[in-house]
Amino acid sequence: MPTTAEPKLIAGNANPGLSRAIARRMSMHRGMAVDLVDARVERFSDQEVFVEVFENVRGEDMFILQSTSNPANDHLMELLIIADALKRSSAARITAVIPYFGYARQDRRTKARTPISAKLVANMITQAGIERILTLDLHAAQIQGFFDIPVDNLYAAPIFAMDVMHHFKGRLQDVVIISPDVGGVARARELAKRVGCALAIVDKRREKPGEVAEMTVIGDVQGKVCIIVDDICDTAGTLCKAAEVLKDAGATEVHSYITHGVLSGPAVERITSSVMKSLVITDSITPRPEVNEAENIRVVPTAPLFAQAILNTWHGTSVSSLFEQETLTPIYEWLYHSPD
Template sequence: MPSPEPKLIAGNANRQLAQAIGRRMSMHRGMQIGLVDARVERFNDQEIFVEVYENVRGEDMFIVQSTSNPANDNLMELLIIADALRRSSAARITAVIPYFGYARQDRRTKARTPISSKLVANMMVSAGIERVLTMDLHAAQIQGFFDIPVDNLYASPVFALDILHNFKGAMDEVAIVSPDVGGVARARELAQRISAPLSIVDKRREKAGEVSEMTVIGEVTGKKVIIVDDICDTAGTLCKAAEVLMDAGATEVHAYITHGVLSGPACDRITKSKLKSLVITDSIQPTAEVKACENIRIVPIAPMLTQAILNIWNGTSVSSLFDTATLEPIYEPLYPGLAFE
């Protein structure tokens, strides 16, 4: 008979997060819920092979796999795991993708370029995935690339709790800043949650990858500034924005970024920058270099993802997790005594 509990399986992208979700799910359900026993490995030519050792016939399966670096390998792992589960007669396959790779290729910016995120969506559906749970998609319209349900969670409610906890007593000095015009909606939402003013850093590029000029739109003098964005890759723009904001009169500059890609020289840049702190989630498994960086702090998303998985399994609302007040009891151990109003 199928198990009365949801079942988790994970690729190699972020096993720490998958195990944390399993631990929290065990606590919620009052029984041990571990990862389904399987092997996800590579042949000598780097071909990916998956073998599931447990019976999954008729089971409600959740694959936990970020499509982060190496993006192609992790994406193929996700697709092959889904195919293995479908061919093993799983009742439903949900892909839990905390970081959705290829999301920055959501439109044609020039002639003769692909829309890779649409291609990835087609591949996932063809592999047998019936539902997607992700967080802070780079472009919200990617949900429309799928012909299956997509639940896009937001990190801003968790960030709001973290800001209210760490800036307690100084909230009147806090200002939220969007690092570019495209991220204004995301920054505005967080600013409204914590009742803080909003400013924008307008950047102009002479050529791709190089910012020639930055201008602060709004008042940041004497403020503890918080830059809000969804992705931090090489951290070049983020560190330059911190300099511009300090020159504009900010007393401190912090950053809250959902997905810490942090590739190449990012950690070194952040260490040497004027950023007092960078807060990221563990949607991408942090490297040893990221963990060793003194001014980078990691907020766990396992509590939110666990609740979202249980809500999907129960057939209850996932949108309830968009509210900070709903997440407060879930994150109570992290921020004890914090009363959200």
């Protein structure tokens, strides 16, 4: 494959703010302007998606920036149609940068006669001509195996670790990292290891999706600052109830770090009126105005992470190096710089 002069970015409508931020960060790294490719991604009157690329992309290394967040179907179709437009325009390689991979929670058959939608979406993405995926905190790591193309699954844990060590400096001995269910223990353990804190679990039993029947704390949280760690927060019912259970078990404060803030329905209202002191999310999904206005919700940027991952992919260097805090610290120094 011929080496192109610069990587080229094209964005869908899912997260324009993050797309522009990634372009700005890449401009800083490159010491030259990296702009989004001039294109239009819009709807016909019958809501069909239409894409037109106004720049020559023949032989170029293209990166599509598009989360498949709400409305998931519209944003997924935008991704597929952009890929088709680039493929038919003779782009040399097409990489999909999907900060939030929708349908990831449908990764297995939970009962008879149900689909595995995550696999279907993987097939569609591959058939559209996309040759590589860059994503963040897949709901289930095994989804990488649904694809017959390379998938680089980045992690928010190093960013969260820097944030925890910055905002809880001097109190880390009192911090306990909490997994909100047994299935999330590996994710919580990873953060606990990075910040050197203890680990506890909130064991939950569901009667049906969206409802939690019972919660039990496994571990000592008496007099501790609890930090709940998870990948997705949707309606926030489970999260807010877990915070209440931890407070009832003797926790002095409860905070949460969630990678993907879906925050649908009554989520923001629940969070603002809950016992949680703060909720930290990333900008993998465009925060709604009420999210930005909520006093106890804070958004940390992922643009530095994705910008570096794109450049590493373009250069053909290691993306897994971004799993390490030492690698990310320099590119997040502006956010967590301490005069001490």
